[in-house]
Amino acid sequence: MRNPAALACLLTALVCAAAPASTTATWEMNSYRDFAAGRLTGLSLTRDGRLMLAPKIETLFASDQPIVWSLAQAPDGTIYAGTGHRGRVFRIDKSGTASLVWTADQPEVFALAVDSQGVLYAATSPDGKIYRIQGGRAQEYFAPGAKYIWALAFGPDGALYAGTGDRGRIFRIEGAGKGEVYYDTEQGHVTCLAFDAQGRLLAGSEPNGILYRIVAKDRGFVMYDAPLPEIRSIVPAADGMTYAAALGGSMSRRALGGVPSGSGVPSSVSVGATAATVTVEASAQGGVEIRPKPDAARPAAAGAPPPQPAAPMLEVGGVEKSAIYRISPDNTVESLWSSREENVYDLLVRGGEIVFSTDGQGRIYRLSFDRKLTLVTQTNEGEAIRLLASARGILAATGDTGKLYRLTEEGGASGTFESPVHDAGTVARWGRLSWRAEAPAGARLQFRTRTGNSLRPDRTWSEWSDPVGGASGSPAASPNARYIQWKAEFSGAQARGPVLDSVAVAYLPQNTPPVVKSISVTPQTSAAAAAAAAQKAAAQAQSSAAYTVTVTDTPDAPAPAASAGTPTQAVGRAGGEQLQIAWQAEDPDGDRLAYSLFFRGEDEREWKLLKANSSDNTYAIDADALADGRYLFRVVASDSPSNPPSSARTAELVSSPTLIDHTPPVVTLAAPRPSGAQVEIEVEAADAASPLRRCEYSVDAGPWVLVEPVDGILDSQRERFLLKLGGLAPGEHLVVVRAVDLAGNAGLAKVVVR
Numbered sequence: 001m002r003n004p005a006a007l008a009c010l011l012t013a014l015v016c017a018a019a020p021a022s023t024t025a026t027w028e029m030n031s032y033r034d035f036a037a038g039r040l041t042g043l044s045l046t047r048d049g050r051l052m053l054a055p056k057i058e059t060l061f062a063s064d065q066p067i068v069w070s071l072a073q074a075p076d077g078t079i080y081a082g083t084g085h086r087g088r089v090f091r092i093d094k095s096g097t098a099s100l101v102w103t104a105d106q107p108e109v110f111a112l113a114v115d116s117q118g119v120l121y122a123a124t125s126p127d128g129k130i131y132r133i134q135g136g137r138a139q140e141y142f143a144p145g146a147k148y149i150w151a152l153a154f155g156p157d158g159a160l161y162a163g164t165g166d167r168g169r170i171f172r173i174e175g176a177g178k179g180e181v182y183y184d185t186e187q188g189h190v191t192c193l194a195f196d197a198q199g200r201l202l203a204g205s206e207p208n209g210i211l212y213r214i215v216a217k218d219r220g221f222v223m224y225d226a227p228l229p230e231i232r233s234i235v236p237a238a239d240g241m242t243y244a245a246a247l248g249g250s251m252s253r254r255a256l257g258g259v260p261s262g263s264g265v266p267s268s269v270s271v272g273a274t275a276a277t278v279t280v281e282a283s284a285q286g287g288v289e290i291r292p293k294p295d296a297a298r299p300a301a302a303g304a305p306p307p308q309p310a311a312p313m314l315e316v317g318g319v320e321k322s323a324i325y326r327i328s329p330d331n332t333v334e335s336l337w338s339s340r341e342e343n344v345y346d347l348l349v350r351g352g353e354i355v356f357s358t359d360g361q362g363r364i365y366r367l368s369f370d371r372k373l374t375l376v377t378q379t380n381e382g383e384a385i386r387l388l389a390s391a392r393g394i395l396a397a398t399g400d401t402g403k404l405y406r407l408t409e410e411g412g413a414s415g416t417f418e419s420p421v422h423d424a425g426t427v428a429r430w431g432r433l434s435w436r437a438e439a440p441a442g443a444r445l446q447f448r449t450r451t452g453n454s455l456r457p458d459r460t461w462s463e464w465s466d467p468v469g470g471a472s473g474s475p476a477a478s479p480n481a482r483y484i485q486w487k488a489e490f491s492g493a494q495a496r497g498p499v500l501d502s503v504a505v506a507y508l509p510q511n512t513p514p515v516v517k518s519i520s521v522t523p524q525t526s527a528a529a530a531a532a533a534a535q536k537a538a539a540q541a542q543s544s545a546a547y548t549v550t551v552t553d554t555p556d557a558p559a560p561a562a563s564a565g566t567p568t569q570a571v572g573r574a575g576g577e578q579l580q581i582a583w584q585a586e587d588p589d590g591d592r593l594a595y596s597l598f599f600r601g602e603d604e605r606e607w608k609l610l611k612a613n614s615s616d617n618t619y620a621i622d623a624d625a626l627a628d629g630r631y632l633f634r635v636v637a638s639d640s641p642s643n644p645p646s647s648a649r650t651a652e653l654v655s656s657p658t659l660i661d662h663t664p665p666v667v668t669l670a671a672p673r674p675s676g677a678q679v680e681i682e683v684e685a686a687d688a689a690s691p692l693r694r695c696e697y698s699v700d701a702g703p704w705v706l707v708e709p710v711d712g713i714l715d716s717q718r719e720r721f722l723l724k725l726g727g728l729a730p731g732e733h734l735v736v737v738r739a740v741d742l743a744g745n746a747g748l749a750k751v752v753v754r
Helices: 004-018 032-036 251-258 527-543
Strands: 025-029 039-041 043-046 051-053 055-062 067-073 079-084 088-092 098-103 108-114 120-125 129-134 137-142 148-154 160-165 169-175 178-184 189-195 201-206 210-216 219-225 230-236 242-247 278-282 288-292 322-327 333-339 344-350 353-358 363-368 373-378 383-390 393-399 403-411 414-418 422-438 444-452 481-491 499-509 515-525 577-586 594-601 608-614 618-622 629-638 650-654 658-660 666-669 673-675 678-686 692-699 718-726 733-741 746-753
Touching (some): 039 373, 055 088, 055 373, 067 383, 098 129, 169 189, 189 230, 230 344, 242 344, 444 499, 666 733, 718 733
Parallel strands (some): 344 383, 666 746
Antiparallel strands (some): 039 414, 043 051, 067 079, 079 108, 120 129, 160 169, 160 189, 189 201, 201 230, 210 219, 278 288, 353 363, 393 403, 629 650
């Protein structure tokens, strides 16, 4: 934070964010990460989170193709652009006039080069060939027998060098049809080429991210073995430093997105004596990512530098996707920048800074050698694929829509910033929009808002509002809704425009009612009853302890002691049973809840209160307090503990009917009657509260045997049964009949058969 007021504002925002839903909340943006999530047009963003007018950017050329893959500049300043996925080459002259030079018979033109005489060379893929284009005519110049040609570069000796895939070779071409393999990297692809100040060839590879220095045919040295799979761009500086951009998500895979199926790089490539194995996995952003297996074999190179301690990295954001490295003449390596969100595609070195481009809305960054980062501008395209320094400024070629942008040194006079969409969680009433900014004389900064109830702004959203009042804040003039977005409009004289530090929007979310999700009613034994039962069991165990009788024939035998008798043990219904009522509820806003519990009999009209304003979500009552019958329980949840009475909300849920049945069925047995070799006993069972569920009998305390009802279906509270007992031995027999109701209560009756 830059001043005490900012700190106080942040503390206020944090308090609001932690408060319940009906309390005013604040959405504040004040950091690099906050602003980088928005859409910048004509603006720059510094690392310390300040928005300001950017250098002027203009569209120099629109190819009407999906992507511009390659750029080259002729000695006279003419610019050439190679495109995909229809394989065209365009010429843009000094006046900015564009014309189609050539259409290839292959879909991609990944590389271009211009010789010292201004003659253009173009490489096509996936059937890799190099063409010489002069006077509007293209002739095949060299066919390396490779599937892809990723890079072209003219050397100090006037020869043309080509980096290819999918066998990772570099070709040296001296003339039409005259070429040879100059160096075999034993990698899958050679992705970029450059010559340093001493005329040595530098090459980057994929999938093991190795940077080579090649001093002669078949003589190479590993300058750096990067932790990322692909070296995407190499820039040698005049002072001997070498700068390289590396990707974690393979650019060669991205490039093949428009190539016909069946022509892509194999997901596992083995070349020569040392194998480079790649694993293709789905990435979190969609598409595929190529990564080497841990400890995958890599080409050994004599004199390779030992691993260097990692330098501090400037993180843009969460596993590393891309990085920029600086390799010193003594082969030590520094990581100047890395990102977990963006892929870096190309870079330039100018004076004391690096200019590089990424796929984050086609952004262009400036990074000083002391690691001060500025988001210079963004093209708002899918990616900025190539950069080219020209006399007319920096040129950026983009993908998703194949365009060529020019970034000039002249400052822009206007720009806009559209914030990301903020979700209030529910429909909200919008309060003040306020900001902190510096606005020199002649500069102007104004804000507008719009709202809607869909996540992405569309035609259902409100229009942009009229400008909001002064920096101290005015209510946002947009309808109540769940989502909001603001826009800042910058204008001012060159290099003296406004500088925006932070923006805050206050809002009051609509209080959302709680939700009661379930109610359950279960019987359980109370703690007191359980303790009493345990005490009684212990007493019974003590009274039934073994005793000893002593018999003697001496005349002095003691008189027999008086008999204490043998008491009868009673087995009765367990007492102290309770009903446990439990419920589950939640509040979408995270508010604290208070509960009220009611009940009524199914044949009653009014609810009776059991418990009010409770924070617990369980309640137990004595089961005997409710007579036999069917009962309903109702839970009312209120978020009043977290909201004022005027805005508190409630929700309720009524349970399904709960049967309370304490009384066992009544079982009536008729006198046994002989029937041939059998004995028949008529049984009638009836329950006052619930249907019968089972009837069974036992003879002489033997196993229980189920009995079917006379009508064949056990479905009512009163049923008749007929027992037919056969094979009884002569003598007396005890027959016990047991009927069980829906609540599990058992009624018994007995009869003696003689």
